[in-house]
Amino acid sequence: MSKVLIVGSIGLDTLETPFGKRESVLGGSVSYASIAASLFSPINMVGVVGQDFPAVYVDLFKSRGINTNGLEFREGNTFKWKGYYEYDMNQAHTLETHLNVFADFNPVLPNEYVDSDFVFLANIHPSLQLNVLDQIKTPKFTMVDTMNLWISTTKNELMEVIKRVNMVLLNEGEARQLCETPNLVAAANQILEMGPDFVIIKKGEHGALMFDKMGGIFSSPAYPLEMIKDPTGAGDTFAGGFIGYLSHMEEINAINLRKAVIIGSALASFTAEDFSLDKLKTVSFVDLQERYSEFERLSAFESLGALQKQTII
């Protein structure tokens, strides 16, 4: 059975949306991605938290079979983010960021992690992502996420990471920023030329696009939610669901990659339906199967068949 390594942030979020507020709830890319991926494969989690980190969240990880030996407990407080979403939920507004113990995060893999097969490097400083890649023996599949900050401040290191991974995952704005073009197809093709085999561009409520080196493009819809309660973590849930499902399959091929995108999108839609991981952590295989079927109904259309020219011409 493939093992999935997930490295990134673990945080405590305080946030408000038009549908309510929460104080100091579980957040961070590793939390969302690991819970999502743990539906399919054993997860090796790497992150850092402070002494204020509630034991109940560690229990949650363990209850999902997640290996938490790479979860470092340090003197001080856990990474904290405070923010809000306005009625238009596309944009998170940050009120406060306290990096706390995350400021000195330097991921060192426990020995038992170095043979992980699938690797998701969530958004952290590119030099840390490189460090992690150096510690992995022979990964089958590596995937990296990033953010606007690293594109503008540490582009060279980010390019080094991009060269070395199988897949780059980024959102619309980041793709445009990185490649200095408004056209997403052009951006994806630019990134593919840097080295990776695949690029996924996450478009939030508009779904996702996956590009491969052979010119293949897959367009996944987003699940049309009438109420988005809290979009925090949807992108990381997508990533975790994607790599988790892929690691679960016998082969990395076009069919499974596409299915993995739909799985990621489906799980992300659950995340957005409630605050923090409240909904995601309850999702069963039956729930997931049902939502997957809804994605099929959402995007199915029949072949065209023969067209008959109107007789008048």
Next chain:
Amino acid sequence: MSKVLIVGSIGLDTLETPFGKRESVLGGSVSYASIAASLFSPINMVGVVGQDFPAVYVDLFKSRGINTNGLEFREGNTFKWKGYYEYDMNQAHTLETHLNVFADFNPVLPNEYVDSDFVFLANIHPSLQLNVLDQIKTPKFTMVDTMNLWISTTKNELMEVIKRVNMVLLNEGEARQLCETPNLVAAANQILEMGPDFVIIKKGEHGALMFDKMGGIFSSPAYPLEMIKDPTGAGDTFAGGFIGYLSHMEEINAINLRKAVIIGSALASFTAEDFSLDKLKTVSFVDLQERYSEFERLSAFESLGALQKQTII
């Protein structure tokens, strides 16, 4: 054979995009929609032009079997729009608008038009759209488009139109503005409650969503163009392709509606590949079949099959 009535603007556009410029070329909703729809059914065109309108464009319409008896020639100049697109092609910037003869447009249908089966009311003043609806005898399917101006200035009349048609077609921004919600699903459901059977929300480079009264939603991708030369008229091409294909089918049902959305999207992608109608007017059935197949490849994914829980849990 069903006849399609198309009412709206015909104009001469002067525009510049990062890929070139054109002076006084054919534009207007009726031009794009009619040429697209004429691939499938006989078109009854209604619009007004001035004495400066080049005969070559009338010839183009006629060469497609379009009935131009509803094309009114008036003293004065044709509607003119001058604008440009920046590198981000999502937004047209208007430099000049001269309504000219279009200012007094009052569509009166030739007698031979009143038994049209399919009706596309492109973006004109809602009271003119109501006038047209009053003149049609027993349409099988009516569809309306609009714009932000009418939503803010003549909302009551627009609501009257919406009540009376089978389908409302609008873009993301208009849907949000009309329904005062950022959520497109909520907006579509609000519009469906006003009376129509279907709503299509056009999302430009993100494709389109079609909603029906039974809760059915269809998400169509957009064709991923690496270079958009001129997006003018893509939305009207979509509309024309959609209603043209639908009119060509024996039945208005979910299968054909979805196929019509893909046809509309495919034709719209051709429009964006060149200025004005330069590409659209050359599109053959073979071109369309090929692009339709590309939409199939773009959005196809396999069923999930059984999920096996990871043994570790």
